[in-house]
Amino acid sequence: xxxKNNSNTNKKYGYILLLFIVIGLIKKIQIIKNEKNNNSGxxxxxxxxxxxxxxxxxxxxxxxxxxxxxxxxxxILNGIRVMKEYLLPSLDNQSCKDFIWVLMLGNNKxxxxxxxxxxxxxxxxxxxxxxxxxxxNFLRNITKxxxxxxxxxxxxxxxxYYDAVNDVRKLININKPMLFHGYNRGVFFFEIDNKYYDFExxxxxxxxxVFESLILNLNKVNDTYTIYDFGHHVExxxxxxxxxxxxxxxxxxxxxxxxxxxxxKFVWVRQKYSFLYKISKIKQTKKMLKEIYFNLSKFYGx
Numbered sequence: 244x245x246x247k248n249n250s251n252t253n254k255k256y257g258y259i260l261l262l263f264i265v266i267g268l269i270k271k272i273q274i275i276k277n278e279k280n281n282n283s284g285x286x287x288x289x290x291x292x293x294x295x296x297x298x299x300x301x302x303x304x305x306x307x308x309x310x311x312x313x314x315x316x317x318x319i320l321n322g323i324r325v326m327k328e329y330l331l332p333s334l335d336n337q338s339c340k341d342f343i344w345v346l347m348l349g350n351n352k353x354x355x356x357x358x359x360x361x362x363x364x365x366x367x368x369x370x371x372x373x374x375x376x377x378x379x380n381f382l383r384n385i386t387k388x389x390x391x392x393x394x395x396x397x398x399x400x401x402x403x404y405y406d407a408v409n410d411v412r413k414l415i416n417i418n419k420p421m422l423f424h425g426y427n428r429g430v431f432f433f434e435i436d437n438k439y440y441d442f443e444x445x446x447x448x449x450x451x452x453v454f455e456s457l458i459l460n461l462n463k464v465n466d467t468y469t470i471y472d473f474g475h476h477v478e479x480x481x482x483x484x485x486x487x488x489x490x491x492x493x494x495x496x497x498x499x500x501x502x503x504x505x506x507x508k509f510v511w512v513r514q515k516y517s518f519l520y521k522i523s524k525i526k527q528t529k530k531m532l533k534e535i536y537f538n539l540s541k542f543y544g545x
Contacts, residue, residue: 286338286339286409287338287339287340287341287408287409287412288339288409288412288413290413291415291417294417296390296391296415296417297388297389297390297391298341298389298390298391298393298412298415299343299385299386299389299391299392299393300341300342300343300393300394300395300408300411300412301342301343301344301345301382301385301392301393301394301395301469302334302342302343302344302345302394302395302397302408303344303345303347303378303394303395303396303397303469303470303471304326304330304344304345304346304347304396304397304398304399305347305349305375305396305398305399305471306322306326306346306347306348306349306399307319307322307348307349317516318516321514321516322399322400325399325400325512325514326399326400329400329401329402329510329512330397330398330399330400330401330402331366332402333401333402333403333404333405333510333543334366334368334403335366335367335368336405336543336544337368337403337405337406337407337408337409338405338406338408338409338544339406339408339409339412340367340368340408341408341412342368342369342393342395342408343368343369343370343371343385344366344368344369344370344371345370345371345372345373345378345381346370346371346372346373347373347374347375347378347471348372348373348374348375349375378469378471379467379469382394382467382469383467386461386467389461390417390460390461390462391415391458391459391460391461392458392459392461392467393411393412393415393456393457393458393459394456394457394459394468394469394470394471395411395454395455395456395457395470396454396455396456396470396471397453397454398453400511400512400514401453401454401509401510401511401512402432402509402510402512402542403426403453403454403508403509403510404507404508404509404542404543404544405542405543405544406544407426407454407508410424410503411424411454411456411458414458414501415458417460419460419463420459420460420463420464421457421458421459421460421463421464421483421487422457422458422501423455423456423457423458423470423473423479423480423483423501424455424456424458424501424502424503425452425453425454425455425456425476425479425501425502425503426452426453426454426502426503426508426509427451427452427502427503427504428442428503428504428505428506428507428508428509429442429453429507429508429509429510429511430442430507430509430510430511430535430537431510431511431513431532432510432511432512432513432537433513434512434513434514434515435513435515438534439510439534439535439536439537440532440533440534440535441532441533441534441535442507442511442532451476451477452476452479452502453508453509453511454508454509455470455476455479456470457469457470457473507537507542510537510542
């Protein structure tokens, strides 16, 4: 009888041990699944990791930075709608999410707290709302200890393709104090008829570009300049060449403007907003453009 009881006891402990093993395996499988889910969409270009570079990328969207005529409640609500519908999903869909998004308000007359409740963003990347006059101090604080600062300009009515952040990271060169990159090949999307039109602009004075990025080597440049320090889209290249000494660069012997043609890399949304775009202006613009088929799913890397 004693042997039988010992045998039953051993079996009982064996079952308990097996149960713990099964539970452990289930937990391990769940952890692996969670890690896989958490890492999806975060495939960042890392070929320079051997250099132990510390990189910080700040994507900046200006908002409420125009004349007071544009700051009506209708304009603000429409701008928020456009951001949520077009811009934010394209940032949320980036293959590399190693960036901070900043919504830069035109001036401090607008109550940031009340705007927070309107924005109510729920995205997979870090974001901040900052007044334009505070952007320099913000960058100085967050770039301490970093080697590379990338600032990117994208407007609230733009979409950007899924690998844009990675494209900029690939251009980092520790031997160059300052680089500039942007896309000049994209499409117009007209909300009024839900159609896409071909768009590319290059002229002798510069290129209209979207997702313009300034790459700074903080060990070679004496300040945290942003892409907004170089003027409007088509002015950046000339300002870089003419004023490089004032940016702490001793000599400039490379071409800092890297526009990419090829497949469309951005979508410029022509929104349905009466004050911004009159029907007559839309019709006039369309006459200069060619309607195209555009695969948004492929644009998002799907």
